[in-house]
Structure formats: structure tokens, C-alpha cells
Amino acid sequence: MENDGVVVRVLLIDDVITAGTAITEAMHILTAAKANVVGVVISLDRQEKASVTDSRSAIQVVEASFQIPVVSIANLNSLVRLLEEDDQGASSSGLSADDRQTYVTTIKQYRADYGVQG
Template identity: 45%
Template sequence: MRQTTDPTGQPPAADPLAQEFVQFAVEAGVLRFGEFKTKAGRLSPYFFNAGLFDDGAKLGRLAGFYARSLVGSGLQFDMLFGPAYKGIPLAAAVAVELARLGHNRPFAYNRKEAKDHGEGGTLVGAPVRGRVLIIDDVISAGTSVRESIAMIRAAGATPCGVAIALDRQEKASDGNTDSPWSAVQYVRDQLHLHVASIATLADLLQYLQTSSAADLAPHLPRVRAYRDAYGV
């Protein structure tokens, strides 16, 4: 993951890929501003809904951002795994884009319920083996990641990391108590998996600070205040 400050304590230079992605998400209506209630019961000034990457052009561009981010990260993996349900089209689309960049990798995904006919089982696609990278949209509580880890290990493979679109960089919560760390930090530090994100809350703040769009200006102080209250 990218650092949010450099060794001198200054904000890092803007990441061009992350800034391009945030702009794309805003223009596609996937990243919205207003007042939204989160699973933790917080009122967030922004909302990211990857389910709205809902046509071929948007999904293709999203997969391209994942692929470019992964290639740039240097993370080594042998295949992709998409947890049901949002991870399924993501893993397939990212596999296509990685192949276009010269990094052809197999992919697999799971069913929510085991199939008792045909090939049977809960896993579909390529055999799950080697170093497996989990593809998802965000990490909210880490539940999906833990379930994916269990399936990957049960197949005899090794989970090596998680790729997500947006890291909200905020404290995890069970609705009553705030954790001292974020869900992403939990996956990284407690589950010992590398987490690669296309963009972070810090990238969103940089975008709002530099955007010339007048309608976005009022959202900057609200997002900054939310980060000050719940950020990690």
C-alpha cells in the first residue's frame, strides 16, 4: 500500500493512476457525495458503489485500472480468485486486462452453495493452486477475505494478497465499538496478506483539493472532517 506521508511528514506527490481512477469513478457516478449511512452506522460524506460499474465500457476501464495497479505493484501471484458475488465479474475482467498487458493468469471463483451435480463443489474455473490473489471491490470487515482464505487453503493453494478498488482508510467498527485499525490494516497485519488498492481516501482528498469542478468544492471539508474523525 502507498504511504500517506513521506519521511519528512509532507503529503506525497499525487499518484497519477489513482487520480485518474478517482476522476473516472466520480464521472461514472460510482463515487458519490452527500450523506450516506455506512454498515458501521456512520454518516459518511461519500459513497463508493462498485456495483454501478454496470456496463461493458465501465467494467473494462475498471479492470484496466486493477491490472495497471497490479503490474505496477510488483506483487507476484499465479492466479486470481473472485469471491461471490462482486468478485466474480471483477476477477474475470481483470484476468482479461492482465492478459492484454502480457500477464496471462488463470482465474477461479466460488459459488455460495455447493453444486451436487456436474463437476460439483463450490469452486469454478481454473484449478486453485500456487499463489492466489483475491480480487474484490473494497474490504469492509474482512469477512469475505477470511472466507476466501479458507477456500483457497482448503484447495491446497496459498493466498498471497488482496486487490481492491478503494481503501477507505477508516477505523473498522462492529457498530458499537471502533477498532484502532482499519479493515485493510487487519487483513495486512493479522491475516498477513499484502493489500493493493487502486486508490485510497488520501487520493480522494487530493483529487478534491485539486479539482476545478465548482460542485465538488463543498465536499472537501466534509470528507476531511470525516477522515479526521474516523481515519487511521
């Protein structure tokens, strides 16, 4: 993608990555427009398998498919750590200890069912 002879570099920014579908669709649109996508930033990596038949993470698939780096600000592991370590009287998450434990249990089960190993 050029603007007056200057190549336009694009950094994709997305809120969450699950299977990578939104990023893949955006990449097809941007590639068709001749944009030079240089990377992707995700706020939360859910650390899910790309599909039931592919044990790689969605980030690994996007990186391999488009040969671009993908970085996340936080991931499911860091969210669980935050909830588990947030045992101070005045919770920084704003949740009670019981609520935090409920979320941790639910997230861990979700990760066991759909998450990548490691």
C-alpha cells in the same frame, strides 16, 4: 489448491475495503479449498478503522491476520486530493466547484469519524 500437481496461487481483487469482512470471508473459503492466496489488491482503501475497538486500518488487520500483502490503487486521501486540486475550468471529475467542495467536506467529516489516524 493443486491442479494436476501444480500449486495454484490466488490474488484476491476487490473494489473497496471498509472493515475487511469480505476479504476475511473469501480467505476462509480459499483456505478451506487449500488455495495459496499470495496477496490482495483493492481499488479503493477507505482508510477506516477496523472496528470501534481496533484503531488499526482494515488493511493492517488483513495483512496481520493472513500474513499477506494488501495494496490499494487509490485511497480516501488521494480522492480528497484529487477533488481539492481539480479547480480547472473544465473539471476532470465532471463536478462543479461547489459539488467538489461539498464532497470534500463530507469525506473529511467521515474520515474524522471513522478513519485511521495518520
